[in-house]
Amino acid sequence: MAGQGMPMWDGTTRRDVLPAADLAVRDRLADAARDGNWYVVLQRLHAQPALANSPRPGGASGYAALHQAAWHGVSPDTIRLLKGYGAWSSLRASDGSRPVDIATQRGHRHLADLLQPQVHHPLPPQVLAGLQQQLHRLLHYRADGGTGQDPVGRLGLRLPQPEVLTELAEPVLWFPIPGAGGFTVRLEGNELSVASAPGTGGASEERVDRVTANVTSLAEGRSL
Structure with a gap:
């Protein structure tokens, strides 16, 4: 699950x-x-x-x-x-x-x-800011799935702050979308791995995208 x-x-x-x-x-x-x-x-x-x-x-x-x-x-x-x-x-x-x-x-x-946060995975503030911007854009995109309905925006969801991951011993969290799947967000070095659960945005299988402070690389082999 x-x-x-x-x-x-x-x-x-x-x-x-x-x-x-x-x-x-x-x-x-x-x-x-x-x-x-x-x-x-x-x-x-x-x-x-x-x-x-x-x-x-x-x-x-x-x-x-x-x-x-x-x-x-x-x-x-x-x-x-x-x-x-x-x-x-x-x-x-x-x-x-x-x-x-x-x-x-x-x-x-x-x-x-x-x-004071006990940071296990330190990142510069500018990297965290870039990761957050890219992540939020990706979450809207994947949750929408090309439908134009975007449940993230429609439900007014508060989106994950990557900074939280830096204090977790295992830097991973689950972000559920009510009634529409969700995302596993994992910090790996200075990048994020973002796995969309099956059902998210209407997809039939999991998709794993990569997020850096500057660009998001989609599982389909192109940039967002």
């Missing part, structure tokens, strides 16, 4: 695409993190660790639980527990802020070292 056992990039942003029960769970998690109720946050993440990096659907800030923890200036133990559930230190909110940036701005110096 595509994505099984991998960290998941949750791209959901729109409230109207979620079942009512799922939306209620996400709202309870977001409310608890906003209000500093870490018992509820950790209880929810224990049940659904895949939500560790999920912002509130429809929210403007793009804050996930670790951003809120940084804002509140929680104890180091709480940060460790959140990271134990898979919260990413390099995840950027809507304004580009990482948790460490938020903690620093609010004067929570006791969290600075703990929130």
Whole structure:
């Protein structure tokens, strides 16, 4: 099964695409993190660790639980527990802020070292920026599959940030497209390998494309 056992990039942003029960769970998690109720946050993440990096659907800030923890200036133990559930230190909110940036701005110096991303696969900022630009273009292209419907754009999905991969020991994540397949995104050196699962964009089989900071090479042997 595509994505099984991998960290998941949750791209959901729109409230109207979620079942009512799922939306209620996400709202309870977001409310608890906003209000500093870490018992509820950790209880929810224990049940659904895949939500560790999920912002509130429809929210403007793009804050996930670790951003809120940084804002509140929680104890180091709480940060460790959140990271134990898979919260990413390099995840950027809507304004580009990482948790460490938020903690620093609010004067929570006791969290600075703990929130600093532990980078296993360092890349220059300009390479990360190029990879992200090329990746996002590719995801729109493959998800659309020539139909003109582009579910990535139609659903308003938040697209993966390659920077997150640099802090993962195994730099790979799964990006599902609701009802339309998904992508396995893997960092290999200073390039990305992007595998479209069968069913993505109407394709009958997996396709693997290569992304550099400057160009995307499609599986069909041409550049995007």
